[in-house]
Amino acid sequence: MANQTDIEKHETQELQRVERIRGGRTFVPSVDIVERDNELLLLADMPGVKPDDLDIRYEGGELAIHGKVQPRQESERTNFMLREYGVGDFYRVFQVGDSIDSSKIEAEVKDGVLTLHLPKTEQAVPRKIAVQTK
């Protein structure tokens, strides 16, 4: 049920927490949040991000995902004919409730998509209750 899983989005006010090594832009990645029996899955589109470029932190109920992206074109000198998107880091913060066992969070990146596994705590896993007949 939705209200038991307790994940909410924390908006971009958190951008000042991002370490800015270069003066690049930071973007908010599109995200899917999916619930399965034993875990919550968070999928984030982060094209250009490799496993080494990922920084995932969990602190005080907040989960922050940060994907560092190397610039691919030199903006000033590139002769653009069409420019529909910018290239920069990805950053987003989420509130994670007690129903998640934060010590067991796992992350993987493939084809520019981050998949975060957020296992539910024992109590949060739905249990089938056997119905007895008398």
Next chain:
Amino acid sequence: MIVGGFPFANRFDELRREMDRVLDNFGTGRTRWPHARATVFPAMNVWDAGDTVCVEAEIPGVSKDDLEIFAVGKELTVKGMRPPMEGKLTYHRQERGTGEFTRVLTLPVEINADKIDAVLDNGVLTVILPKAEAAKRKQITVKTN
């Protein structure tokens, strides 16, 4: 800025208007990816790299096997599919689209379709299209007598 009497002024103006019109025709054949926020998918960046034209698109989660790229004349087509997740799921938030997409780009220069290179790396597709010989800029040496 057109200065009255300057002999080339009108011709450059004409050329600029022609270029604007051509660039406006970019990106025909748009297809919506269901549920995605952008109205065009994939978003593309195109730049002139001298002897080549480079087209870059962000297509995270699309594998090489689900991607088809081809060029006919001045049109580049990028077609692909991102499969939806399988199994018993409840979505609490869905911002990422899934399904098929097709985008056709009309380039403003002739290209050599036989020598196109495409690389897919971490969800970023880069297509390098060599310009046709006639479309390349030819440097002209000015001689003095």
